[in-house]
Amino acid sequence: MADRIFITNLTFLAGIGVFEWEKGIQQKLELDVEMLTDIRPAALSQDLQATLDYAAISQRLVAYSQAQHHDLIETLAENLATLLLEEFNIRQLTLTLRKPDAVPAASSVGVTITRPLEVKVDA
Numbered sequence: 001m002a003d004r005i006f007i008t009n010l011t012f013l014a015g016i017g018v019f020e021w022e023k024g025i026q027q028k029l030e031l032d033v034e035m036l037t038d039i040r041p042a043a044l045s046q047d048l049q050a051t052l053d054y055a056a057i058s059q060r061l062v063a064y065s066q067a068q069h070h071d072l073i074e075t076l077a078e079n080l081a082t083l084l085l086e087e088f089n090i091r092q093l094t095l096t097l098r099k100p101d102a103v104p105a106a107s108s109v110g111v112t113i114t115r116p117l118e119v120k121v122d123a
């Protein structure tokens, strides 16, 4: 099963950056996420509760990103991946976070991470 629900180019402002001058400002971030899940229950039932609500997930991603300052985009990307896997029915995700205005000579810079759901088995 390799169904994917995706969000592309979710764009928002957030406190991000390692340098002192970045601590008091908001900068543009762009986020893509691709989430592996089984869409068949929702396809059959036409029930939003049976799938990943991309609107609710988009809201959650922006709210978390704006709730506090993060120094590295790596930290924010990792935290966002963790919260999605904890809060939603996702088997694996690939998340890209871009900081498009960070390097003027580049159209964008950023990170892409892939994280599976880690199922804990009692020993």
Ligand SMILES: Nc1nc2c(c(=O)[nH]1)N=C([C@H](O)[C@@H](O)CO)CN2
Binding pocket: 016, 017, 018, 019, 022, 071, 072, 073, 074, 099, 102, 103
């Ligand atoms: N791999 C990274 N490199 C850099 C980051 C980052 O978050 N990850 N951040 C910065 C600065 O905050 C920069 O964006 C300021 O323009 C530099 N390199």
